[in-house]
Amino acid sequence: MNNRYTAVAIALHWLIALAILCNFALGLYMADLPISPAKLRLYSYHKWIGVTIFLLVLIRIAWRLTHPAPTLPASIPAWQRIAAGASHTGLYLLTLAVPLAGWLFSSASGFQTVYLGLMPIPDLVDKDRAAADALKAAHWYLNLTMAAVVALHVAAALKHHFHDRDDVLARMLPLIRPKGKT
Amino acid sequence: MNVIRLALCVAALVLALPAQAGSIDYDSSEITFVSRQMNVPVEGRFRSFTAEIDFHLADLARSKARIEVGLASVDTGSDEADTEVKRRNWFNVLAFPAAQFVSTGVKQVGPARYEARGELSIKGITREITAPFTVTNGANFTVFEGGFTLYRLQFKIGEGVWSETDTVANEVQVRFRITQTGGVN
Numbered sequence: 591m592n593n594r595y596t597a598v599a600i601a602l603h604w605l606i607a608l609a610i611l612c613n614f615a616l617g618l619y620m621a622d623l624p625i626s627p628a629k630l631r632l633y634s635y636h637k638w639i640g641v642t643i644f645l646l647v648l649i650r651i652a653w654r655l656t657h658p659a660p661t662l663p664a665s666i667p668a669w670q671r672i673a674a675g676a677s678h679t680g681l682y683l684l685t686l687a688v689p690l691a692g693w694l695f696s697s698a699s700g701f702q703t704v705y706l707g708l709m710p711i712p713d714l715v716d717k718d719r720a721a722a723d724a725l726k727a728a729h730w731y732l733n734l735t736m737a738a739v740v741a742l743h744v745a746a747a748l749k750h751h752f753h754d755r756d757d758v759l760a761r762m763l764p765l766i767r768p769k770g771k772t
Numbered sequence: 773m774n775v776i777r778l779a780l781c782v783a784a785l786v787l788a789l790p791a792q793a794g795s796i797d798y799d800s801s802e803i804t805f806v807s808r809q810m811n812v813p814v815e816g817r818f819r820s821f822t823a824e825i826d827f828h829l830a831d832l833a834r835s836k837a838r839i840e841v842g843l844a845s846v847d848t849g850s851d852e853a854d855t856e857v858k859r860r861n862w863f864n865v866l867a868f869p870a871a872q873f874v875s876t877g878v879k880q881v882g883p884a885r886y887e888a889r890g891e892l893s894i895k896g897i898t899r900e901i902t903a904p905f906t907v908t909n910g911a912n913f914t915v916f917e918g919g920f921t922l923y924r925l926q927f928k929i930g931e932g933v934w935s936e937t938d939t940v941a942n943e944v945q946v947r948f949r950i951t952q953t954g955g956v957n
Contacts (some may be wrong), residue, residue, distance in 0.1 A: 627939035634810040
């Protein structure tokens with residue numbers, strides 16, 4: 591079964607993917623809303639989901655470090671292995687950097703993040719308009735970068751599944767059994 | 773004759789001035805507030821206010837204070853909220869530009885600790901409030917520092933969609949620090 595990710599790795603991958611997709615859409619939607627109680631609520635939910643993603647990614651990295659990923663099929667050329675490794679590392683870093691930038695942006699704007707409305711997360715930066723503008727831009731461009739890498743990641747997975755017809759996608763899919771072709 | 777009368781008036785005015793309470797040092801005075809949005813404390817302030825304080829340590833019954841706050845000078849911490857709170861649902865600053873507190877009595881509640889009762893008027897609604905405060909009596913200044921909990925819905929601060937308190941809490945902590953030049957006795 592070493593041609594397949596562990597069940598925990600698969601669960602974390604899809605849970606985080608779903609959370610990121612939802613929070614990305616929520617972030618785009620809420621930013622242009624006129625101020626209202628609903629907007630304030632959505633901003634809080636967005637922050638809570640972001641904190642949750644950050645924590646899940648930390649768990650995922652710890653899991654990955656203690657449970658090596660299955661080896662790639664031998665047919666994959668070296669440059670693709672390097673590209674896959676780089677994009678995976680990039681995604682781990684971006685899934686940490688995006689919520690970090692969002693949290694710092696919130697602090698610099700004068701709004702502390704209180705996780706689930708219960709746990710205040712300390713402000714690492716003081717309220718500062720210039721810092722808030724810079725962190726807002728950082729949060730935005732990190733998101734765009736992540737969206738680009740995710741698009742590449744999805745395209746590569748689909749290419750492996752439908753074009754190369756190997757197990758690269760299947761080993762990360764729940765329910766579907768890899769065919770065993772390597 | 774008129775000149776003499778005018779001169780007398782000016783003289784009386786000048787003589788009367790030192791007898792008044794010390795003037796307020798606005799640079800080291802502030803009126804701030806903390807509201808809670810989705811349980812997140814958010815600090816704000818009013819940039820413009822005037823205070824008249826006539827405080828007598830030895831004669832509290834004679835002590836009085838009057839504070840007027842320019843509501844359009846509100847700084848909620850974000851531009852979007854600054855615009856919103858000046859509108860009709862919140863302060864409605866066009867119709868009600870100022871909030872006013874007029875004391876009705878002061879009593880001592882502990883060493884250097886006092887309590888001011890008075891009438892707070894916002895948006896045409898007047899309520900009695902009690903604000904505990906401390907007095908720091910320096911050599912040439914006096915600092916009055918205290919606060920109270922304002923229940924925003926009592927004054928219709930936040931009407932319509934904002935009248936629910938799940939998002940923006942009803943309780944708002946208002947704090948003041950007012951520095952007066954000269955000591956008190």
